[in-house]
Amino acid sequence: MASATPPPNPFAALFDMQGEAMREMWGAMMPGAASDATQPPTMGWDDMAAWAETGRALQSMWLEYLGGTGSAAPAGGAGIDPARFLLLSKGWSDAWQKTMADGLSTQGALAEETLALWSGVVGQAAGTNDAGTEMPRNDKRFSDPAWRNHPAYALLHQAYLMVADHLNRMAQDATGLDPAKRDQLAFATRSMLEAMSPDNFIATNPVVLERTMATRGANLVKGMRHLIDDLRRGQLTHTDTEAFRLGETIATTPGKVIHETPLYQLIQYSPATETVLETPLLIFPPWINRFYILDLTPKKSFIKWAVDQGLTVFVVSWKSADASMKDVIWDDYIRAQIDAVDLVRSRLKVPSVHTIGYCVAGTTLAATLAILARRGHAGKVASATFFTAQVDFEEAGELKNFIDENQLEMLGTLSPDGYLDGRYLAATFNLLRGRDLIWNYVVNNYLLGADYPAFDLLHWNGDVTNLPAKWHGAYLRDLYRDNRLVVPDALEADGTPIDLSRIDTRIFIQAGREDHIAPAASVWRLTRHARKDTTFVLAGSGHIAGVVNPPAAGKYQYWTGDSDADSLDDFVAGATEHKGSWWPHWFEWLTAKDAKKVPAKGKRAPGGKGDTVLEDAPGRYVRTR
Structure with a gap:
C-alpha cells in the first residue's frame, strides 16, 4: 500500500523564501549588483575596503573586551554576572517543560492555522488576495513596511505572532498547577517568546538588514561599541548618560x-x-x-x-x-x-x-x-x-x-x-516590561546602532x-x-x-x-x-x-x-x-x-x-x- 504524500512543510519553504529575500535585498543595496538578484553582487574596491574595515573593527573591539579590559564582575564590582541573575528563573523551568509537553495534543489545530496563515499571507503578498486586507495579527514591533514588502518576512513575523499566541494561551490555561505557579509559567513563557522575536536578530529583521547594507555595516560597529560598554557597566543603557547632570539639568530645585x-x-x-x-x-x-x-x-x-x-x-x-x-x-x-x-x-x-x-x-x-x-x-x-x-x-x-x-x-x-x-533590581524591573525596556533597546542600540536619546526619565531609571x-x-x-x-x-x-x-x-x-x-x-x-x-x-x-x-x-x-x-x-x-x-x-x-x-x-x-x-x-x- 502506497504511503500518503506528506503535506508540504511551510516552514521549510519559509526559510527558502527568506534566503531569497536576503539575496534580493543584498543585490538591491550593494552598488554594482548584478541585475539577476540570484547571483552574488559585484563590489568595487571602495565597497570591499569598507566591509573589510567593518570586519576588522568588530573583531578588534570584541577581542579587546575578551582580553579582560571590561569583563563583567559579580555584584559590587564593575558589572553584574548575567548567569547568576538568570538562575532566578530556575523555578519556572519544570512547570514550563511539563505544560509544553501537555500541549502537544493541540498541534493539529496549530498546523491547520499555520497552513491557513501560509495561504493568506503569501496570497496577499502575491496579489491574489485583496491588497487592502490587514495582516491577521498586528504588533508595533513589525510596523515598518519592510516586514510586509516581501512574503518571507510577512510570513515570518505572522508565524511568530501566531505561535506566540498559541504558547501564551497554553501557559495561561495550564492544568495541574497552583495559581502562583501558573502565573510564573505565563510570565516565563511571555518573557521567552519576547526574547525569541524575529526582530531581535540580524538575519530575520529586514529593517536591520537594510540599515546594514546601506551603512556597509557601520551600524553593527556602533552597536558593538554600545554592547561592550553595557557589558562593562553590567547594565543596559536606555539613554544618553552624559545628557543630564545632577544639580545642573536635573534635581535643580534650590x-x-x-x-x-x-x-x-x-x-x-x-x-x-x-x-x-x-x-x-x-x-x-x-x-x-x-x-x-x-x-x-x-x-x-x-x-x-x-x-x-x-x-x-x-x-x-x-x-x-x-x-x-x-x-x-x-x-x-x-x-x-x-x-x-x-x-x-x-x-x-x-x-x-x-x-x-x-x-x-x-x-x-x-x-x-x-x-x-x-x-x-x-x-x-x-x-x-x-x-x-x-x-x-x-x-x-x-x-x-x-x-x-x-x-x-x-x-x-x-x-x-x-x-x-541595584543592577539586579533594574534587570528585574526591566523584565516586567521586557518588550519595551529590554528588546526594543537591543534592536535600536545593538543592531541598528542608533544614537541614545536624551530622556530624563530613562536617565533616572538607569541610576x-x-x-x-x-x-x-x-x-x-x-x-x-x-x-x-x-x-x-x-x-x-x-x-x-x-x-x-x-x-x-x-x-x-x-x-x-x-x-x-x-x-x-x-x-x-x-x-x-x-x-x-x-x-x-x-x-x-x-x-x-x-x-x-x-x-x-x-x-x-x-x-x-x-x-x-x-x-x-x-x-x-x-x-x-x-x-x-x-x-x-x-x-x-x-x-x-x-x-x-x-x-x-x-x-x-x-x-x-x-x-x-x-x-x-x-x-x-x-x-x-
Whole structure:
C-alpha cells in the first residue's frame, strides 16, 4: 500500500523564501549588483575596503573586551554576572517543560492555522488576495513596511505572532498547577517568546538588514561599541548618560541639606512665596530609586510645584547601600521616618507635618503611622499621602513571580557583601516590561546602532540604588510572600507591634491605572485597612508617569469617586473622570482642613543667618553609587 504524500512543510519553504529575500535585498543595496538578484553582487574596491574595515573593527573591539579590559564582575564590582541573575528563573523551568509537553495534543489545530496563515499571507503578498486586507495579527514591533514588502518576512513575523499566541494561551490555561505557579509559567513563557522575536536578530529583521547594507555595516560597529560598554557597566543603557547632570539639568530645585545620618540626608527646599503653609510637607521617596524622580527637570518637578504652591518642602535622600549597611533592616527605615518627622517638627516648631510615602516608602509609612498611633503619637502627622504604595500584597502583580523559596535563596547568593547590587533590581524591573525596556533597546542600540536619546526619565531609571540584603530578603518574605503586614500584630518594628487598623491619620491614596509594579487593585486595598478619613484617586498611566504628571503638561486624567466602595471595580463604575493632572486636586484636599499660613522667613528659608546647613541640594548621598 502506497504511503500518503506528506503535506508540504511551510516552514521549510519559509526559510527558502527568506534566503531569497536576503539575496534580493543584498543585490538591491550593494552598488554594482548584478541585475539577476540570484547571483552574488559585484563590489568595487571602495565597497570591499569598507566591509573589510567593518570586519576588522568588530573583531578588534570584541577581542579587546575578551582580553579582560571590561569583563563583567559579580555584584559590587564593575558589572553584574548575567548567569547568576538568570538562575532566578530556575523555578519556572519544570512547570514550563511539563505544560509544553501537555500541549502537544493541540498541534493539529496549530498546523491547520499555520497552513491557513501560509495561504493568506503569501496570497496577499502575491496579489491574489485583496491588497487592502490587514495582516491577521498586528504588533508595533513589525510596523515598518519592510516586514510586509516581501512574503518571507510577512510570513515570518505572522508565524511568530501566531505561535506566540498559541504558547501564551497554553501557559495561561495550564492544568495541574497552583495559581502562583501558573502565573510564573505565563510570565516565563511571555518573557521567552519576547526574547525569541524575529526582530531581535540580524538575519530575520529586514529593517536591520537594510540599515546594514546601506551603512556597509557601520551600524553593527556602533552597536558593538554600545554592547561592550553595557557589558562593562553590567547594565543596559536606555539613554544618553552624559545628557543630564545632577544639580545642573536635573534635581535643580534650590535647597539645602540640613541633616545627615548614615542612612539618609534630609533636604529642605528654599521657599518661592512670601508666605507658606504653617504645616510643612515631608516626602519619603523609595530607597530602591533616587529621590529626584520627584525633581526631574523644572517643568516636571513635583517638588518645585509644591514649593510654588506655598509649601515648606522637606525630602529624605536615602543612601545607596554598601557593606557598612549589611545589618540594616526595616526597623531602621521606620526609625528614620520617625526621626525625620521629629526633626522637621523641632526645626520649625510645629506640632505636626504632612507626609508623602512613594512606593516602598509608602508601605513603610503605613507601618510608621501604626506605630506612632500605638505609642500615642499619631498627632505628629497631620496627613499621609501614598503614591502607588502597597500594604496588602495579595494582588501585588507580576513581581510575585520572583518570590518563591528557590528564588529568594538565590537572591542571597547575589549579595556576598551584605547588599544587593541595584543592577539586579533594574534587570528585574526591566523584565516586567521586557518588550519595551529590554528588546526594543537591543534592536535600536545593538543592531541598528542608533544614537541614545536624551530622556530624563530613562536617565533616572538607569541610576540604580543598592539595597541592604538582610532587609530586602525580609521584605520579600514577610510582605510580598506571606502578606503579614495586614495581619494585626504579626509584625513589629522598633519594639512595637504593627496594626494598620490603629492608624489615626487623614489619608490620601493615589494609584496608577496602568501600574505594573504596584497594580491599582493592590494599592486600593489600603482603603480596607486604614479605617479613618481616607480619599482614593485613580490616576491615568503607570507607576511613574501616573505620579509625575505636572498640570502644565495637560496629559492623562484621573478619577474621583466613592473611597468607601467595596472594590476598585465598584469605585471605577461610579467614578468621575477629570482631564489632566491630579496634583491640584490633592493640594485642595491637603489644605481643606489646614490652610493657615506663616511668613517664609527664619528656618523656613534654609541657610539663612544663623542656620547651620551641610551642603546644597541635591546633596552627596544621591550621587553615591
